[in-house]
Amino acid sequence: MRIRGVSSLINNNPLYIIDGVPTMEPFDFPTTDIESLQVIKDASAGAIYGFRGANGVVIITTKKGKNGAMKINYNGYVGYQKNPKTLSVTDRVGYQQIANAAETNAGLSLAPGNDPSSSKFISNVNTDWQKSAFKTGYTQSHDLGLSGGNENMSYNVAFDYFNQTGTTVSGPSYTRYNLSGNIQGKKGIVSFGTKFAYTEGDYNNLAYPHLHGTGNQIVDLVTAIPTMPIYDPNRVGGYGGVDQNTQRAISLNIIGVNNLLNSTGQRNRMLASAWMEIEFIKNLKYRLNASYDRNDFKNTYFDPIYDLGWFYPNTTAYYSDARGNYYTALIENTLSYKFDINKHHVELLAGTAYQKDKNDNLTGIAYNLPQPYLFSFDNVSNTTDKTVFGNSNERKFYSPIFGRVNYNYDDRYLLTANYRRDGTSQLPEYNRFGNFAGVSAGWNINKEKFLHLPETISQLKLKAGYGTLGNVNALAFYPYQAVVNANASYVFGNTLASGATQTQVFDQTNKWEQKRTTNVGIDLSLFHDQLSFSSEYYVNKIKGILLSVPIPISVGAINTPLVNAASFTNKGIEFTVTYRSRDTGPFNYTISANASTVKNKVTSLGNGGNPIYGAYSKTAVGGEVGELYAFKTEGIFKDAADVAAHATQTGAAPGDVKFVDTNKDGIINDADRVYLGSAIPKLYYGFNFSANYKNFDASVFIQGNYGSKIANGVYQSLMTGQYTNASTDELNYWTPTNTNTNVPRPIIGDPNANNRNSDRFIQSGSYARLQTAQLGYTLPASLLNRTHVIRSFRVYLSGQNLYTITKYKGFDPDFINDGTINRGFDYGSFPNPRTLLVGLQLGL
Numbered sequence: 001m002r003i004r005g006v007s008s009l010i011n012n013n014p015l016y017i018i019d020g021v022p023t024m025e026p027f028d029f030p031t032t033d034i035e036s037l038q039v040i041k042d043a044s045a046g047a048i049y050g051f052r053g054a055n056g057v058v059i060i061t062t063k064k065g066k067n068g069a070m071k072i073n074y075n076g077y078v079g080y081q082k083n084p085k086t087l088s089v090t091d092r093v094g095y096q097q098i099a100n101a102a103e104t105n106a107g108l109s110l111a112p113g114n115d116p117s118s119s120k121f122i123s124n125v126n127t128d129w130q131k132s133a134f135k136t137g138y139t140q141s142h143d144l145g146l147s148g149g150n151e152n153m154s155y156n157v158a159f160d161y162f163n164q165t166g167t168t169v170s171g172p173s174y175t176r177y178n179l180s181g182n183i184q185g186k187k188g189i190v191s192f193g194t195k196f197a198y199t200e201g202d203y204n205n206l207a208y209p210h211l212h213g214t215g216n217q218i219v220d221l222v223t224a225i226p227t228m229p230i231y232d233p234n235r236v237g238g239y240g241g242v243d244q245n246t247q248r249a250i251s252l253n254i255i256g257v258n259n260l261l262n263s264t265g266q267r268n269r270m271l272a273s274a275w276m277e278i279e280f281i282k283n284l285k286y287r288l289n290a291s292y293d294r295n296d297f298k299n300t301y302f303d304p305i306y307d308l309g310w311f312y313p314n315t316t317a318y319y320s321d322a323r324g325n326y327y328t329a330l331i332e333n334t335l336s337y338k339f340d341i342n343k344h345h346v347e348l349l350a351g352t353a354y355q356k357d358k359n360d361n362l363t364g365i366a367y368n369l370p371q372p373y374l375f376s377f378d379n380v381s382n383t384t385d386k387t388v389f390g391n392s393n394e395r396k397f398y399s400p401i402f403g404r405v406n407y408n409y410d411d412r413y414l415l416t417a418n419y420r421r422d423g424t425s426q427l428p429e430y431n432r433f434g435n436f437a438g439v440s441a442g443w444n445i446n447k448e449k450f451l452h453l454p455e456t457i458s459q460l461k462l463k464a465g466y467g468t469l470g471n472v473n474a475l476a477f478y479p480y481q482a483v484v485n486a487n488a489s490y491v492f493g494n495t496l497a498s499g500a501t502q503t504q505v506f507d508q509t510n511k512w513e514q515k516r517t518t519n520v521g522i523d524l525s526l527f528h529d530q531l532s533f534s535s536e537y538y539v540n541k542i543k544g545i546l547l548s549v550p551i552p553i554s555v556g557a558i559n560t561p562l563v564n565a566a567s568f569t570n571k572g573i574e575f576t577v578t579y580r581s582r583d584t585g586p587f588n589y590t591i592s593a594n595a596s597t598v599k600n601k602v603t604s605l606g607n608g609g610n611p612i613y614g615a616y617s618k619t620a621v622g623g624e625v626g627e628l629y630a631f632k633t634e635g636i637f638k639d640a641a642d643v644a645a646h647a648t649q650t651g652a653a654p655g656d657v658k659f660v661d662t663n664k665d666g667i668i669n670d671a672d673r674v675y676l677g678s679a680i681p682k683l684y685y686g687f688n689f690s691a692n693y694k695n696f697d698a699s700v701f702i703q704g705n706y707g708s709k710i711a712n713g714v715y716q717s718l719m720t721g722q723y724t725n726a727s728t729d730e731l732n733y734w735t736p737t738n739t740n741t742n743v744p745r746p747i748i749g750d751p752n753a754n755n756r757n758s759d760r761f762i763q764s765g766s767y768a769r770l771q772t773a774q775l776g777y778t779l780p781a782s783l784l785n786r787t788h789v790i791r792s793f794r795v796y797l798s799g800q801n802l803y804t805i806t807k808y809k810g811f812d813p814d815f816i817n818d819g820t821i822n823r824g825f826d827y828g829s830f831p832n833p834r835t836l837l838v839g840l841q842l843g844l
Contacts, residue, residue, distance in 0.1 A: 003041050003056030005570035005598040005680070006625050006820050007515055007542050009612075011473035014056035015049060019182070019195040021273050021291040022330060022355070024052065024473075026060065028199040028269045030160040030178055032075050032143045035063045042538060043517040044465025047418040047438035048404050050353075051397050054471035054515045054542075062195065064182045065147040065154030071791070072844040076142040077798070079837030083134045083167050084801060085811055088728045089718060092126040092226045095725050099249075101733065102721050102746035105655075111723075113227055113246040120246050122227040129224045129725075133255050137167040137833065153185030166204075167833050168217075170258035173204040191277040199269045207261035209252075210303050210318050218811070218828030219717050220252045223724040228309070230255050241309020249723035250311045262302040270294045287334045294327035304373060317369035321377075324361030324390070330354070347406040353399035357477075362390035393477035398423035398433075414442035418467065426475040427510055434512040438467020459525035463536075466519075470512035474546040474562060480506045488556075505557040511564055516541045530582065535575035542568045547606045565606020568625065572597040589691035596684045600624040614821035616711035616757050618675070626823040628676045628709055630757040631668075632660040636734050636744055651751030655734040657744045659758065676759050679824025681766070682707025695780055697796075701772040704805075708765035712810050713827035716761040721746025721754070727809075765824075767806035767813040774798040792843035800835040 006012050016026040040046045040057040049057050090098065096114040103110055112120035145158040160178040177200045184193035208215045228251050229240035239256025242249050273291035280286065303318040334351030366377050367385040380386055402420035407413075416439065423433040445460040446453055453460065483504035489496050521536030544564035551557060578592040602621050605612065611620035618629035637643045637654050646652070647661035649668040662672045683706040690699040718727035721744065733743045744754040776796035784790045806813050815829035 001056075001058070003039065004538060004540060004572065005600050006568070006823075007055050007540070007545075007570070008471060008474055008513065009545055009547055009566060009625070009820055012055050012820060013473070014058050015053045016058045016060060017049070018060045018271065019062055019273060020275065020289055020332075021195070021271055021293055021328075022049075022052070023271075023293050023328065025295075026058070028176070028178075028201060028267065029180065029197055029271075030141070030143060030158075030162065030176075032141070032160065033062045033158055033180055033197075034060055036061045042438075042440075042465050042519045042540075043436070043467025043469045043515060044416070044438040044440035044519065045418070045467075046469055047420055047436045047467045048402060050399055050402060050420040050422045050436065051424060051470060052473055054469040054513065055473070062180070062182060063145070063147070063156050063158070064184060065149045065156040067149050067151060067154060070146060070148035073145040073147070074143070074840070074842040074844075075145075076140070077837045077839030078140040079138070079798075079835055081137040081139055081164075081167050081833035081835045083811070083831045084804070084834040085831065086130045086134065087222050087714070087718070087809075087811065089130070089222055090226070090726050090728055090731065091128070092122070094728065094731055095226050098721060098726050098730055098733070098746050099723055101735075102723075102748045105745050106748040108748060111246065111248040113243070113248075122247075125227050125229050127224070127226045127228060127230055129221050129226070129254070132230055133169050133221055134167060135169055137165045139164040139835065139837075152187065153183065155181065155183045157181040167831075168206070168258070169255050171204045171206050175202045176200070189279045191279075192275065194274040195272065197269075197271045199267075201265075201267040201269070203265035203267070205263040205265060206258055207263040207301065207303075209257065209261070209308075209312060209314060210301070210320075211314060212312070215252070216828040217254055217258075218830060219714055221254045222714065223251070223717050223726075224254060225249050225251045225723070225725050228253060235307040235309070237304070237306030237308070239306070239308060241307060241312060244310040247723070251309070251724060252312055253308050256306075256308055260304060260306050260308075262300070264300050266298045268296045283339060284337045285335070287332075287336070289330075289332040289334070291330045292327065293329075294325060296323075296325040298323040300375065302373070302375060304369075305371075316367050317371075317373065319366045319369055319375060319377075320363065321375075322361060322363040324359065326357070326359030326361075329356045343410040345406075345408040348403075349405075350401065350403040351399075352401060353397075355397040355399075356394070357397075358392070358394040359477075360390070360392045362388065364388045394425075395477045396425040410447070412444050412447040414444070416440045422470055422512075424472050424475075426472050426477065426479055427512070428480050428508060431509070431511040434470040434514070436468045436470050438465065438469075438517075440465035440467075456526050457524070458527070458529050459523060459532075461523040462521075463523065464520045465517070467517055469515045469517070471515060472512060474513070475510070479562060480508070480510065482506070501556045503557055504559050505551065505555060505561055507561050507563045509564070510546070510562065511544060513542065513544050513546060513564065516543070530580050532578045533575070534577075535573065537573045538571065540568075540570040542570075547612075549606045563606050565604070566602070567604040569601045569603055571599045571601075587691070587693045589689065592688045594686045597682065598680055598684075600680060612821060615713070615825040615827070616762075617679070617821055617824060618673075619821055623675065624678060624680060626679050626821050628679060628711055628762055628824050629673055630676055630711070630759060630762065631673055632662060632676065633758050633760055634658050634660050636739070636742065638739055649752065651753065653745075653752065654736075655745030656752035657754045657758070657760070673757075676762050677709030677824075679708055679710070679765070681705035695778045697774075697776045697778070699772070699774045700770070702768060703771050704766070704768040706766045708813075709762055709824060710765040710808060710810070710813060710815075711757070711825045712761050712763050712808070713825055714811070715763070715809050716755060716757075719743070719755065719761070721750065722748060763809055764807045765813045767804055767808065769804045769814070770802040772798070772800050773802060789844060790842070792841065794841040796839045796841075798835075798837040798839060800837075801832050802834060 016023050038059040046053045046057050099114050112118040113122045141162045143160045147156040158180050162176040164174045166172045180197035206217050228242050232240040237260050239253050242251045271293045275289040277287040299322045301320045307313045332353045336349045338347040365387045366380045405417045407415040419437040421435050442463040485503045486500045488499050488501040517540045519538040523534045525532045545566035546562040547565045548560040549563045550560050574596040576594040580590045581588050611618050617626045619625050635658050637656050639654050643652050647666045659668045662674050686703040732741050734745045779793040810826050811831040815826045817823050
């Protein structure tokens, strides 16, 4: 989730507050338990939440019990998921055609597996890797809730089970069990309440061979060659691979990897809070709030002995077991008072807070596990094959004072002021504390008696706000801790002298990142709130953004210290319009639409203002974060004369890509790269429609964006013209008889670097998606009353990610990325599945 653009170069996640418990990780809990959700976007309202709220605050309130007899509610669904799209890649014939052309153009002999005249020619294998790997996944959720209460105490308890099997062979899959509850009550002047939630989650993750570091499952899947079989009983492990001499390709059997390797995770999470409020005199209240959010985890990874072909053998069994916990504990004390004087209404709040975060982890690694495999370190007798390491970290946040004032005069003039002083152990003592404040004002113009507005205007409100927020999300637990290597020996003459050197350095002037927000807006309602409109213009200025700045090797340190060196500005406008039909008949409906814009500008960078380069991006002063940056092309060289007449381009020949000499120096090199579009859409939009007719209800949600660009790394991997599999677009490659094409000649080694980052692979990211559609039916109350047991009964059909309109050639234009420097680069984000569900909601 990104709220009004990026505010940091490292961490842009908002702060989530679940029933008063702050967390940066809102997952693990069922969405059916959510009663309401509020997003705070600006500092005028968010300053009261202090640290970690600079990227926005999402306030989640879960369901509470209500007075009355106990109610039993069941909410469940079952359904299936499938990947809505496969990429068009070549089959055996097409793959061999391209590989043979690439070798011929490079002056090489044909690989025997692709040479029809060879006895090793492969004609009986034609694997469709996407068809074989993508499968139908199943999902289900069941939630059973009990609620009730009286004037002294109310409760809500829920049990939840969720399971999702995933849409590829052997994962990923996820199973979750959850128990949660809310209890609140009142006795005399004392009010109290508690929230608890416990979740056990079990994961089966996609895996990758540990000897090859990290890879990309999707890219490896679509580029796997069709002449590699899925299964091969002659290889250790029983799965197919490629042969260096026969096929000459480096290709990974993703299906084999995910069946042979084992990567699991278990996550047990407990979230609990308790509060007590004492009303000493009327409207004067003291409140104590304590919360605890703890995660215990265990992650295992096993890589057995196998042979998946050239480049991917594993001759030593490997096992790792990582486990630990991390928690956040918070204590808040607040004092509030509200009073009225004639038409003046005032609410005051003051408080203090203390928060502690801590994590502990321990990891064990073992090699040479004997067969039969037992996932136990005791099964490895040689102590040199076993390693254990771990660490513990702790940080503290202090809020010695925070406060808020709400003022309302006759419901015409509204004013809110917030202040918070925050401190963190992540900063040196002299910069530990920061002061953050916000103020907002509103004017209900329609309440003014001297104005005679038309009766059609139900509300007309002007609003504005200004404030500052602090952020230290980018800092580690001990960012200013000096690390010394005590074994840094050095040779003087012919003598080895012992010594020490500092390997971790830090900037002793580090301080809070600071975000200043300004916003103005208008709310308008017409025809007794039938038609409503809201719009807001905002400007966010972020200064002192922490940036990793390289330091000379001569310093002796191996890290790149963080420096408060960068500054951004985000500007934009948001609006929402809603129309509600009059409730005068059996058919009623609501239509709403929203849109927003974000314009980002980098106003300063550290390290002398030098730009930051990412995958397909350049972030520089005056531009925006993660702006796409690559070579521009102007077609294909048609003949030798065309090559000679062009700027010098090393390795170029007829049939190669012609790159633009943008700086007109007669040489094609890195200096010719230019900006090629924004990864930030010009417009985000959404559309909601909901209606009901008698006992039927229906809803539709459409969302999308316009004007964004994506560097399609998956498509680039499929257009290399090398030994890996290719997009069917590659079949239209240049030949002396096929010159009317924009696809270069395939050639092993790619001497012209045809596949370098360029506008060949930058595509439109605009899309419109039917994200959700639902149709439901509720049994009439008159029928249910006859049962004397069933209070409510509703069934529904629901679909998600149903249809997408886009020109993007990847799996999904709404792909996952880091949201900052590389936000426009798609290198194999896992496809969002299409989901169809049937559900039941039952009340007793």
